[in-house]
Amino acid sequence: MKFRFPILIIDEDYRSENTSGLGIRALAEAMEREGAEVIGATGYGDLSQFAQQQSRASAFILSIDDEEILHGPEEGPAIEMLREFIQEIRFKNNDIPIFLYGETRTSSHIPNDILRELHGFIHMFEDTPEFVARHILREARAYTDSLAPPFFRALLEYASDGSYSWHCPGHSGGVAFLKSPVGRMFHQFFGENMLRADVCNAVEELGQLLDHTGPIAASEQNAARIFHADHCFFVTNGTSTSNKMVWHSTVASGDIVVVDRNCHKSILHSIIMTGAVPVFLTPKRNHLGLIGPIPLEEFLPESIQRKIDANPFARAAQDANPGRKPRILTITQSTYDGIVYNVEMLETLLDGKIDTLHFDEAWLPHATFHDFYRNMHAIGRDRPRCDQSMVFATHSTHKLLAGISQASQILVKEPKGQKLDRHIFNEAYLMHTSTSPQYAIIASCDVAAAMMEPPGGTAMVEESILEALNFRRAMRKVDAEWGDDWWFQVWGPDEIPEDGIGEQADWILRSDASWHGFGHVADGFNMLDPIKGTVTTPGLNLDGQFSEWGIPASIVTLYLSHHGVIVEKAGLYSFFIMFTIGITKGRWNTLVSALQQFKDDYDRNLPIWKVLPEFGQAYPIYERTGLKDLCQSIHETYKDNDIARVTTEMYLSDMAPAMVPSDAYDMMTHREIDRVPIDELEGRVTAVLLTPYPPGIPLLIPGECFNKTIVEYLKFARSFNKKFPGFVTDIHGLVEEEIDGERHYYVDCIRMRRDYDVD
Structure with missing residues (x-):
């Protein structure tokens, strides 16, 4: 199975007609005749961006005869540029081969800290291009052959073996999909390799996940290391x-x-x-x-x-x-x-x-x-x-x-x-x-x-932290430029490093810091992970006080989703994003841009039919409503019901256990339950997990009693769902039934003892 890992040459003469250019192109052509792909560049450009190619290349070949290298003393700017470039590569990749080559200069001109990072030094014109090409390709292939960890390597070998199989799954390496038009669409979408690699646990050469043997065991041991x-x-x-x-x-x-x-x-x-x-x-x-x-x-x-x-x-x-x-x-x-x-x-x-x-x-x-x-x-x-x-x-x-x-x-x-x-x-x-x-x-x-093996894993984590902090810096910059006008905030410490990732101490929760809103915390016990970003919207402060106007997060995240930005979760006046190792500058800059668009549309109070046309068609009640007006309507409903207090207190309230959870669940499976309306829940014992979304955290577990605060929240959710279709508060564990055009809500509770007496 062939993978694309080209060899990258950096030489300012790569496209020149002088002796140097002819020589390096002859080497490139020799490698191409051996089946390699070669990419030539004429300068380092942005060092960090060029070094990103380490994940795509199989080797680097760097000229030391270029004008920028020759110019100045050996330990001058030219050598420093070379050093920085190699350090950028090694920051993420210890193993990719790096070759230097020269016509007039030799390894004696290169400092030891650079030489020790190399896989070879090529002196041009002393050997034939064909010989040098084979030497480079040997190292490049050894590197790429070492990349796959144990199970993935075995799976690659199996998928490329071409053996007929008689075991499940029934699509037999994707062949079944080719017998149907829609199946062929499926095959083309997921691809040959994905389907050939979809095998059952009868394939001995791949090992067993169930008893942790073979290549699977080797991979688990490798991950443990x-x-x-x-x-x-x-x-x-x-x-x-x-x-x-x-x-x-x-x-x-x-x-x-x-x-x-x-x-x-x-x-x-x-x-x-x-x-x-x-x-x-x-x-x-x-x-x-x-x-x-x-x-x-x-x-x-x-x-x-x-x-x-x-x-x-x-x-x-x-x-x-x-x-x-x-x-x-x-x-x-x-x-x-x-x-x-x-x-x-x-x-x-x-x-x-x-x-x-x-x-x-x-x-x-x-x-x-x-x-x-x-x-x-x-x-x-x-x-x-x-x-x-x-x-x-x-x-x-x-x-x-x-x-x-x-x-x-x-x-x-x-x-x-x-x-x-x-x-x-x-x-x-x-x-x-x-x-x-x-x-x-x-x-x-x-x-x-395998991807997290240092230094690559360390570099990717550092990059995630850096991107998260750059997003926070960008949001603060926008806020400063708006001055007294409103803007979104990112929850976190009041002071963050001006550049770089800073120190762990910058993110430790302290009792004397007001930003987190958790009051007293033990010294050194907790930290905010900076790659987790909570964006807050206007309308509610950390003291639980509502302002006169506000922008509920549910409307912002709806707007973002219609503009191709999907967030992780949303609360009343906040939404959550994560800077994983897959997040890029383009993604978070797109989010900042989309938030700017929201602000512009909100400030102009554009109608829903214009800013959220699909949503307006699905819920015509909102079509002619302005975006600001809709935000204000939901905000006032939250404010009138003091919902921030309710949602905080319901999770902090005393949930009294009336039964062991497994006993309560047993009664539910035996149907020894009552389906109880919301208004009659206080004091009853739930038979199910009750989980509001947001935040998606169970509020009650089987065997616990409903208290007044929780019932108050459920009543609010019922009235809110009726008033604002399309912004429904989803609560797992609620049973919904429509009777005479009205939605009614129930929770399955443990049957009360007096019911047994009657029966």
């Missing part, structure tokens, strides 16, 4: 499944578990499936609805014990097993809004007090590759090992790295003197993985890990 973990397990159906695997390998029925209240719903599913008894640690929130950190004092063993004592089910579980420690701690690292924890502080506090420490790092797989995040992630280079507690980290490779959708992995760091029982772990793994895994996802896990 790259991420500095003792073990790595690839998962092909997302970190939701990775979390469940960790839990089912660790937690049994009746175990006490300590859980971040604002965890991902997969953790709550795990609580239900394992029959665990949860006690929750509650994060702070500010009035913008952004999730802050769990206070350090909540992690104190004595604080956790008080929570156990206050929970009748946890207290009973502990009384039944005196001396048994909580089985697992799971926290969300980072939070959905980018707050991370100092893991070493947590490990020092909880090592041996809780059997397993699990960090759901779905949004943080990049952190191990840059010192900017030191101590602020679970597993990495030079991190101390716990004495007693096993450490798990679950990564969404597809979120921040280069995995395709559903690519995930589980990392393990063993405590001193203890090994992970891989056989027991794999029983849980098999419980949740598919027996027909998608090999393209496995390959993307393999490749995503």
